[in-house]
Amino acid sequence: MENKKDKIIELIDLTREFEDGLVAVDGINLYVRKGEFVTFLGPSGCGKTTTLRMIAGFDKPTSGKILLNGKDISDLPPNKRPINTVFQRYALFPHLNVYDNIAFGLKLKKVNTPCQDKNGNGFEKKVKLSKSEIAAKVDKALKMVDLEGFEKRSVSTLSGGQQQRVAIARALVNEPEILLLDEPLGALDLKMRKDMQLELKEMHKKLGITFIYVTHDQEEALTMSDTIVVMKDGVIQQIGTPTDIYNEPKNSFVADFIGESNIFSGTYLGNKKVKFIDKTFDCVDDFEPNEKVDVVVRPEDVEIVDADNGTAKGKIINSIFKGIHYEMTMKVGKTEVVIQDTVEKKVGETVGIVVKPDNIHIMKKEFSSNIYDGYITKKNTVCFGDGEFECDITQLYPGSSVDEEGYLITADGEKIDLTDTDVKVEVGLKDIEISDDQDKGGAVGNIVSILYKGDHYQLIVRTDENEEDFVFDTEDTWNVNDRVGVIIPKDKIKLTLAVENEKDERR
Amino acid sequence: MKDVNAVEKKNAASRRRFGFSRQSLCIPYGVFLLFFVLFPLLLVAYYAFTSADGTFTFANFADFFADKTKVSTLLISIIVCILVTALCLVIAYPVAYILAKMKKSVAFIFLMLFITPMWINFVLRAMAMKELLSLIGIPLGNFANIIGLVYDFLPFMVLPLYSTLIKMDKSLAEAAADLGAGKVKVFTSITLPLSMPGVISGAMMVFLPVMSCYVITDTFSGATGFSVVGKLISWCFLGENGTLSNINGGATIALVLLVIMFLTMWLTGGFKDEDGARGTNL
Numbered sequence: 001m002e003n004k005k006d007k008i009i010e011l012i013d014l015t016r017e018f019e020d021g022l023v024a025v026d027g028i029n030l031y032v033r034k035g036e037f038v039t040f041l042g043p044s045g046c047g048k049t050t051t052l053r054m055i056a057g058f059d060k061p062t063s064g065k066i067l068l069n070g071k072d073i074s075d076l077p078p079n080k081r082p083i084n085t086v087f088q089r090y091a092l093f094p095h096l097n098v099y100d101n102i103a104f105g106l107k108l109k110k111v112n113t114p115c116q117d118k119n120g121n122g123f124e125k126k127v128k129l130s131k132s133e134i135a136a137k138v139d140k141a142l143k144m145v146d147l148e149g150f151e152k153r154s155v156s157t158l159s160g161g162q163q164q165r166v167a168i169a170r171a172l173v174n175e176p177e178i179l180l181l182d183e184p185l186g187a188l189d190l191k192m193r194k195d196m197q198l199e200l201k202e203m204h205k206k207l208g209i210t211f212i213y214v215t216h217d218q219e220e221a222l223t224m225s226d227t228i229v230v231m232k233d234g235v236i237q238q239i240g241t242p243t244d245i246y247n248e249p250k251n252s253f254v255a256d257f258i259g260e261s262n263i264f265s266g267t268y269l270g271n272k273k274v275k276f277i278d279k280t281f282d283c284v285d286d287f288e289p290n291e292k293v294d295v296v297v298r299p300e301d302v303e304i305v306d307a308d309n310g311t312a313k314g315k316i317i318n319s320i321f322k323g324i325h326y327e328m329t330m331k332v333g334k335t336e337v338v339i340q341d342t343v344e345k346k347v348g349e350t351v352g353i354v355v356k357p358d359n360i361h362i363m364k365k366e367f368s369s370n371i372y373d374g375y376i377t378k379k380n381t382v383c384f385g386d387g388e389f390e391c392d393i394t395q396l397y398p399g400s401s402v403d404e405e406g407y408l409i410t411a412d413g414e415k416i417d418l419t420d421t422d423v424k425v426e427v428g429l430k431d432i433e434i435s436d437d438q439d440k441g442g443a444v445g446n447i448v449s450i451l452y453k454g455d456h457y458q459l460i461v462r463t464d465e466n467e468e469d470f471v472f473d474t475e476d477t478w479n480v481n482d483r484v485g486v487i488i489p490k491d492k493i494k495l496t497l498a499v500e501n502e503k504d505e506r507r
Numbered sequence: 508m509k510d511v512n513a514v515e516k517k518n519a520a521s522r523r524r525f526g527f528s529r530q531s532l533c534i535p536y537g538v539f540l541l542f543f544v545l546f547p548l549l550l551v552a553y554y555a556f557t558s559a560d561g562t563f564t565f566a567n568f569a570d571f572f573a574d575k576t577k578v579s580t581l582l583i584s585i586i587v588c589i590l591v592t593a594l595c596l597v598i599a600y601p602v603a604y605i606l607a608k609m610k611k612s613v614a615f616i617f618l619m620l621f622i623t624p625m626w627i628n629f630v631l632r633a634m635a636m637k638e639l640l641s642l643i644g645i646p647l648g649n650f651a652n653i654i655g656l657v658y659d660f661l662p663f664m665v666l667p668l669y670s671t672l673i674k675m676d677k678s679l680a681e682a683a684a685d686l687g688a689g690k691v692k693v694f695t696s697i698t699l700p701l702s703m704p705g706v707i708s709g710a711m712m713v714f715l716p717v718m719s720c721y722v723i724t725d726t727f728s729g730a731t732g733f734s735v736v737g738k739l740i741s742w743c744f745l746g747e748n749g750t751l752s753n754i755n756g757g758a759t760i761a762l763v764l765l766v767i768m769f770l771t772m773w774l775t776g777g778f779k780d781e782d783g784a785r786g787t788n789l
Contacts, residue, residue, distance in 0.1 A: 058681050078684040085685045091678035095700050104696075105686035174686065 007031040007070075008210050009055065009178060014064035016050050016234075024050040026234035027064065032178075032212060032227075037204050039213040039221040042231035043257070048214045049088075051231075052180050055212065056085045068177075079108075084171035085180040089187065090163045092155040098166055099151035102141055105174040106134045141173040144203065161192045172203070178210045185220065197223055218258045222246065230254050251363050252458075255296040256451055262302070262338055264454040265473075266295040266362070274362055277335045277454065279312040282357040292365045294453075299327065299340040301359035310352020312337075316345045335455035370432070370471055372425040373498065376418040380406055382493065384425045385470060386463035387443025387486060391493040393418055422498035431492035432472035434461060434484040441485030445470065447478055461486055551765075554758035567759035577739055581763070584718055584735040591656045592714045595664040596706065598657070603668035603705075604698075607675075618669065625662050633659065633726040640727075647729025655727040656717055663716075664709040671705025672698070707775050715768050736764055 010031040017023045025047040032038050040048035053059040055066060057078030066074050073081055084105070092101050110126040117123060129137075142148050145165035155163060164184060171179055181200075185193045201224050204211050215221055221228050222242040230237040230245060230253075238250040249255035252263050266276030270289030273280050287293060307313045314332035326344040330337045330351065337353065345351055374384030380402065382391040394400045396418070399411030408416045438444045445463040457477070461470040461484060470486050478484070558564045571577055602621070606614045624632060636658055640651050679701065683693045719737030728734060743757030 056681075056685060058684075077689075078681070079687045079689055083685075085682070087678050087682055089676075089678065091676065091682040093679060093682070093697060093701075104683065104688075108687040108692065170686070 006033045008034040008036075008068065009212075010065075010067040010070075011051070011055075012065040012067065014051065014054065014066065015062045016047075016054060016059060017062040024234055025054070025061075028231075028234070028236050030229060030236065030239065032210060035208050035210055037201070037211045037213065037224060037226045039215060039225035039228050040231055041215060041218060041221040041228050041257070042237075043216055045233075046231040047234035048216075048231050049182055050234075052085075052182055052212065052214050055178070056083055056180050057081050082177040083180060084174050084176040084178075085182065086167050086171050086184045088182045088184070090167040092163055092166055092170070094156055096155070097151065098142075098147065098153050098155060098158070099138055101155060101166055102138045102170045102173050103134050104170065106137055109174065137173055138169075141169040144172070145169045160187055161196070164188060164196065168200070168203075172207065172209070176209065178212060181211065181213045183215055184213075185215075193220075200224065222258070230257065232257075247361070249296060249361060249363070251366055252294045252296065252451060252453075253366070255294075255361065255363075260299050260338065260340075262297045262299065262454060263451060264295045264297070264335065265365070265456075266293050267291070268293050268362065272357070274360065277312055277332045277337065279332075281311055281355060281360055283360045283362055284357050285360075285362040287362060287364075292368060293362045294365050296361040296363065297337075297355055297359060299338040300325070301355055302337060302339040302341075303354050303356075304339060304341055304343070304345060305352045305354055307350045307352045309354075311354050313350060313352040316347050316349050316351060319344055319347055333455075337454065369429060370425075370427045370469070372427075372468065374423050374425040374495075376421045376423060378406075378419050380418065382423060382425060382495065385443050385468035385486070386445070386465045387441070389442035389488050389493055390490045391495060392490055393495065396421075396423065396495055396497055424496045424498050426494040426496070427470075427472075427488055427492060429458070429471060429473050431488060432461075432470055433487040433489075434459070434472075434474070434478070435487055436482075436484060438483060438485040441487040443468070443470070443486040445484065445486060447480050447482045447484060450478060450480055551758045551761050554755050555762040557755060559753075559755060567755050568763075570756065571759050571763065577760070580734060580739055581736050583733050584737075585767070587653070587656070587733065587735065588714050588717045591653060591660065591717050592664075592710050594653070594657045595661055595713050596710065599661055599664035599668055599709065600706075603665050603672055606665075606669050607672035618665075621662050621665050629659060630722060630726075633723055637726050647727055648732045649728070651727040651729070652724050652732045655723045656720070659720070659723055660713040660717060663712040667708040667712065668702065668705045671702045671708075675701055711772065711775065714771060718764060718768070736760060740764075 011028055013027050013029060014025055015023065015027050016025040028047075028051065040051060042048050050059060054061050057073075057076060057080075061074055064074075065072050068081070068083075093104065096104070106129055110128055112124045113127040114122055115125045115127075138151070139148075142150065145168055147162060147165050147169065150158070150162070150166075155166060158166065164187075167184070184200075185196050188196060197220060200211075213221075213224065222245075225242055227239065228242055228245050229239050232253055238245060238254045240248070245254065245258055249258060249261075255261045255263060264276040266274050268274050268285075268287035268289065268291045269280065272283055272286070274283045274285075274293065274295060275281075276295045304310075312332045314330045314337070316328050317331050317336075318329040320327045321344075322340075325340045325342050328339045328341065328345060330339055330353065332353075339353065370385075372384035374382045376382055376393060377388065380391075380393050381388050382393075383389075393408060394402060397408065397410045397416075401409050403409055403415070408418050410416065433441075434447075435441060443463055445461040445468075447459055448462045448469075449458075449460040451458040453473070456473045456475045458471065458473055459478060461472075462468070463470075555567055556563055556565070558566060606617055609617070633655060636655055637647070637651075640647075640654065645651055645654070675698070679697055680693050683697045684690075688696060718735060719740070721735050721737035721741055724732065724734045724738065740757045740760050743753045743760065746752045
């Protein structure tokens with residue numbers, strides 16, 4: 001589809017596993033075209049910085065390849081790569097002044113220069129840049145970042161914004177093929193950040209160098225990039241243009257991370273109709289009839305109409321002035337809908353809402369149940385997800401019962417010891433409860449994600465040992481990083497005998 | 508503003524109730540410094556500039572600088588100090604560099620191995636080292652002296668170097684590599700210059716004490732080895748082979764030593780407090 005020469009860098013099955021077993025980057029595939037401005041976007045710990053460090057050469061991939069112009073550079077040290085980096089905290093050399101910081105790379109650079117030997121034959125020789133050449137380039141770079149006259153200043157006397165500019169000049173002056181930027185604006189205040197965003201974008205346009213940018217700020221990503229790569233847990237969630245990512249988020253994580261959104265649980269009814277918040281809306285996507293889906297509606301796409309003309313109606317329960325618009329919360333039945341509009345509706349007013357079919361984004365439900373590999377213990381409980389739970393083992397063999405000694409008696413009267421039997425465990429999203437009392441449940445973990453879905457939250461609790469996830473819905477309010485015990489009622493644990501050689505599957 | 512003033516007044520009032528201000532906490536230290544630092548220093552100066560009967564004189568200095576053996580001991584001391592410091596630096600830098608690159612838990616064990624000897628009485632340590640040297644056939648004398656001094660002062664060099672290197676921002680070396688510097692260039696242009704505070708601090712901790720550390724040279728020099736200035740001072744005060752003590756002469760040498768140390772400190776920029784690398788956090 002794309003011309004192969006176009007790809008300046010390509011990541012193939014790139015994986016980075018740290019010594020402590022943490023998989024920071026989990027088999028990502030990606031290519032970047034020449035001259036593109038690509039942003040890796042994701043929450044902290046999603047693997048975006050690790051990916052960048054592997055491209056720069058500071059980290060070696062555990063497996064997979066990095067191709068630069070079609071050649072594998074995975075084993076090349078950073079100094080041999082035509083790639084320069086702007087570091088998160090600038091990493092300016094404190095013992096050198098501004099000029100020497102910027103000239104650092106140039107002084108090491110050797111360029112092919114045509115020469116003539118004694119007999120007049122021309123040949124190419126690697127020659128270091130002359131002092132005046134270096135000075136001219138540094139001058140140009142300083143001019144580009146608006147720091148003329150700062151040559152002799154010590155870097156420690158510069159403000160954050162100025163240090164940032166020096167860091168950018170230091171990287172760009174080497175005319176790299178790719179410029180990597182690792183959250184370069186993170187330490188600047190809002191106003192300065194906005195200015196620098198525009199300046200960086202301008203530089204990118206002018207220089208035509210490929211920029212790979214890492215940030216956790218979705219607004220920054222949307223403003224600056226040609227292409228956004230949304231990452232989570234070391235896996236790419238979606239690649240697309242800012243408009244694509246914003247308008248057509250692939251899953252509820254992307255929708256939640258990029259911009260404000262209403263995320264509802266719904267059912268696709270078939271015939272381009274979808275039901276959520278208990279009402280039926282027209283939509284443009286096609287799914288299996290009666291499939292459970294996530295529905296995403298941006299607050300600005302919810303239109304307020306008269307109470308009786310809307311697809312749904314409800315009472316405004318909250319309204320906040322946000323500068324350009326009002327952000328109002330409306331309650332439809334039990335579900336909250338966030339609306340952004342320039343016209344304020346008073347709290348308590350009953351209004352109707354409509355949503356245009358192409359503003360309703362439907363995506364496959366990410367989790368419909370939790371599936372684990374587990375085994376039966378001596379006590380006829382089941383171990384899975386780093387925990388031990390009471391369960392009903394008779395469901396493994398229809399019509400069976402348990403005798404006093406704990407053996408299973410099948411319908412045919414056969415006596416089986418189930419200890420250490422491998423089983424598949426399935427637990428529904430609604431069947432998990434959590435408790436502050438960590439001893440109460442069968443497993444203990446931290447809440448790692450909370451997604452608001454209109455009338456309930458979808459939580460993910462992750463255990464420490466094997467990082468097993470428990471995904472479930474709850475109406476209670478919890479906080480990320482709360483440490484909780486996971487409780488699953490005995491009758492909600494569905495067990496099936498594990499089929500051998502079956503691959504470990506979840507989701 | 509009024510509120511702030513009110514709070515200030517309240518604080519002042521409560522301070523008055525306790526009857527002392529923060530400054531009064533300094534008094535014990537002031538007294539300590541006065542009696543145990545300033546007064547002894549003045550005493551040394553007094554003895555250096557007076558004769559045995561208490562009259563003011565420069566004769567002590569004249570005597571010292573006229574005595575060829577004493578001056579040559581001083582010069583030898585300085586040369587030995589430089590040599591020992593240089594040797595310690597050459598041995599300690601790679602050690603500290605490797606330790607700083609290691610996993611913290613492993614580095615800690617190795618660091619401990621370097622430090623634990625410091626917790627053993629150093630006379631005992633010197634004697635043990637002497638036995639070891641005779642075991643491997645190195646005779647007492649100048650060479651053994653140097654080995655003894657380097658052995659004894661090595662940890663003082665390793666510690667400040669290690670603490671400087673471990674605190675160094677790793678992204679600086681990465682940035683240098685990113686800009687095209689190979690491993691050697693990264694070291695010479697980034698790591699080494701940025702570890703200079705540790706080098707100076709380590710050098711200071713070796714150079715100055717070696718000057719007066721005569722116990723080591725006593726142990727290792729045997730009949731032929733050199734001695735350090737510290738030995739001269741000890742002779743003056745404790746008497747050499749039963750001769751009478753010479754407090755004034757001893758004070759003079761001590762004062763000369765003090766000035767030399769002060770000068771070294773000043774020349775190496777040791778008085779400037781550069782990012783606190785001087786102190787080690789171990």
